[in-house]
Amino acid sequence: MRTAKHPFGFIGCVELRQALDKHALDERELMDRLEEVPPGSVFYHTHGYFLRHRPLTTAYGNDFARWAAVEVRDQALAERLAVVDPFGFPDLELLREELVTIIHDHLRRLNTVPRAELGGAFHFQQSHIVQVELGPLATTLAEFRDGLAAVDASAIYFHMVEARTRLGRPSGDFAEWLRTSLELPALADRIERIDTYMTSLERVRARVLSLVDQALEEEAA
Amino acid sequence: MTRIDDYRQVAPPGVVDIILKLAERVRGRRFLHVSGGRFGGGAAEILRAVVPILCDMGIDTHWEITGGDPGFYTTTRALQAALEGAERVLADEALAHYVEMNRVNAKKLSLEADLVVVHDVQPATLVAQRSDGRWVWRCHFDCSRAQRRAWSFFRQFVAQYEAAVFSLPEFGRRLGVPQYIIYPSIDPLSEKNRELTPREVATILASLRLSQDKPLLVQIGPFTRAQDPLGVVNAYRLVKKHYDVRLVLAGTAGDERESLEVLAELREAAHHDPDIVVLELPPDAHLQINALQRGATIVLQKSLREGFGLGAAEAMWKGKPVVGGFGGGLAQQIISDVTGYTVHSVEGAAFRLRHLLNNPELIARMGTAGREHVRRTFLVTRNITDYLALLIHLSG
Numbered sequence A: 001m002r003t004a005k006h007p008f009g010f011i012g013c014v015e016l017r018q019a020l021d022k023h024a025l026d027e028r029e030l031m032d033r034l035e036e037v038p039p040g041s042v043f044y045h046t047h048g049y050f051l052r053h054r055p056l057t058t059a060y061g062n063d064f065a066r067w068a069a070v071e072v073r074d075q076a077l078a079e080r081l082a083v084v085d086p087f088g089f090p091d092l093e094l095l096r097e098e099l100v101t102i103i104h105d106h107l108r109r110l111n112t113v114p115r116a117e118l119g120g121a122f123h124f125q126q127s128h129i130v131q132v133e134l135g136p137l138a139t140t141l142a143e144f145r146d147g148l149a150a151v152d153a154s155a156i157y158f159h160m161v162e163a164r165t166r167l168g169r170p171s172g173d174f175a176e177w178l179r180t181s182l183e184l185p186a187l188a189d190r191i192e193r194i195d196t197y198m199t200s201l202e203r204v205r206a207r208v209l210s211l212v213d214q215a216l217e218e219e220a221a
Numbered sequence B: 001m002t003r004i005d006d007y008r009q010v011a012p013p014g015v016v017d018i019i020l021k022l023a024e025r026v027r028g029r030r031f032l033h034v035s036g037g038r039f040g041g042g043a044a045e046i047l048r049a050v051v052p053i054l055c056d057m058g059i060d061t062h063w064e065i066t067g068g069d070p071g072f073y074t075t076t077r078a079l080q081a082a083l084e085g086a087e088r089v090l091a092d093e094a095l096a097h098y099v100e101m102n103r104v105n106a107k108k109l110s111l112e113a114d115l116v117v118v119h120d121v122q123p124a125t126l127v128a129q130r131s132d133g134r135w136v137w138r139c140h141f142d143c144s145r146a147q148r149r150a151w152s153f154f155r156q157f158v159a160q161y162e163a164a165v166f167s168l169p170e171f172g173r174r175l176g177v178p179q180y181i182i183y184p185s186i187d188p189l190s191e192k193n194r195e196l197t198p199r200e201v202a203t204i205l206a207s208l209r210l211s212q213d214k215p216l217l218v219q220i221g222p223f224t225r226a227q228d229p230l231g232v233v234n235a236y237r238l239v240k241k242h243y244d245v246r247l248v249l250a251g252t253a254g255d256e257r258e259s260l261e262v263l264a265e266l267r268e269a270a271h272h273d274p275d276i277v278v279l280e281l282p283p284d285a286h287l288q289i290n291a292l293q294r295g296a297t298i299v300l301q302k303s304l305r306e307g308f309g310l311g312a313a314e315a316m317w318k319g320k321p322v323v324g325g326f327g328g329g330l331a332q333q334i335i336s337d338v339t340g341y342t343v344h345s346v347e348g349a350a351f352r353l354r355h356l357l358n359n360p361e362l363i364a365r366m367g368t369a370g371r372e373h374v375r376r377t378f379l380v381t382r383n384i385t386d387y388l389a390l391l392i393h394l395s396g
Helices: A027-036 A039-045 A063-070 A075-082 A092-108 A141-150 A153-165 A173-180 A185-192 A201-220 B004-009 B015-026 B043-056 B070-083 B092-108 B124-129 B148-158 B198-207 B229-240 B257-271 B286-295 B311-317 B346-358 B360-377 B380-395
Strands: A008-024 A122-138 B030-035 B060-065 B115-119 B134-139 B163-166 B179-181 B216-220 B246-251 B276-280 B298-301 B322-324 B340-342
Touching (some): A008 B015, A027 A092, A039 A122, A075 A092, A122 A153, A122 B380, A141 A201, A185 A201, B004 B015, B015 B380, B030 B043, B070 B148, B134 B380, B198 B286, B216 B286, B346 B360
Parallel strands (some): B163 B179, B216 B298
16 A cells, blocks of 8 residues: 655644624625625635535525525525635635625615624624644554545634635645645546535535545445 | 543544643633522523533632622622513612622632633622633623613623623623523433433333323423413314324423413313323432423424523434424524424424324434434533633633
């Protein structure tokens, strides 16, 4: 069995949430505040959604869409925001611009600004990620598979989302290690292409495991 | 004493390992909690679970409490009520006495730690006597509607902390220090939440003279207008036209006028309907509450206003769908259409109750979803993870 040049260490993460002193009671305020908040807050309410909202609540894709649907009851805006795939943007400023443009275009079609009448305000937040090294290091594909199957789901988030978006590793850590350290470029490409949007961390884990199992079977054959 | 490994059977897979890794990183640092007492609910209930586990993991954790004379307690109760938005008269002399008593408390207590977390109002002014370490004010209630005078006085102390922690972003106020968000939690291994066999549930309910011969709708909470138990009775009456159910309203009455009035009105309603059961429980009736929630078909938490209120999380942990209001943290706990329903009116509550009673498979599905939601979001293991992350983040 192939041995990696450098071992892979799984890293889990814990999110410490911080409230920013910015909130919105209607959709125009949401747009205005969204233009002002730090990039970390855009990240928290979009990519971070997948860390917090486990299988039960991934229906909206980001916090802005969820607020529009649940608190404002504006399904049209919720749908338009929900379809924005945060993983499709190379940086957070472009993602912010897309979200602001969607709200702006939506408001231009309306005579009144929809407001959270019965529900609550949108409270902007950001988070601090505390990294946690997990488990033994993996030096082979089989060890990588065993580690991946057992680690806390936050490790899937860290290596597939945080690494790509905030840590400047656009392929994600799994694909990068498989390509450069274990020299399995085909498997790395397949993992890099996994759609992490609108699904749960457990489903992403299952897809990576399935691809790794397939590679292990091919190797054994 | 419960140990961290005991939580492996109830926490999400991998969470205990994350906690142990975080604990390794903070070993050698001193962690201090200060609260107004060791008994009752709220902060004390959470600390009774959190502190022993932190100690079990080898983290140097201590829990100190403040105290004083009757005037001190009277003032802190009034100040907390005013910070929660109630109208209270706060004399300058009484407030000065509160600060002075905490100056005396500071001399008696060992307050040196890498991270000092001060809970709620009673010990809050200890910060004026702070020495080393990072100090954080943990506010367990909603102070967003605080009386202006009360907040003007209190704010000068909050400003001396490095940070504040609130249960929800909307519970906070404009402050010059960072505000972190940590949800409160339930302890799944405590008397109130541990597993009970059907036989234990039946025995405890029988001791409360409660039969399980028909579906039980249960609301547990103080007999106050904010909890809207009379609204629950009206919702039950709308349901009762179609379903033979029993309503159980259980809680503590206290000795305040409002509470006694509400209890009298509920007793009057119960007098005319044997299927309305009003149970006045002592504050330590944890096992009875556990059995009532487990014996329930549907749990109601129709609060109009409250703090975070963990009643919904407790019921969902026991696999029950919850029909709740929008007060406090209920909207955070109940995922509408998934783990229960959030409602705005008596009619809304009745409609959702009928819908559930008419679809028993939905009761089971929502109950299962609710338990998983609580497992990931509202167990004490998540609270410990958050505290350790806070300790690492603030103390480097």
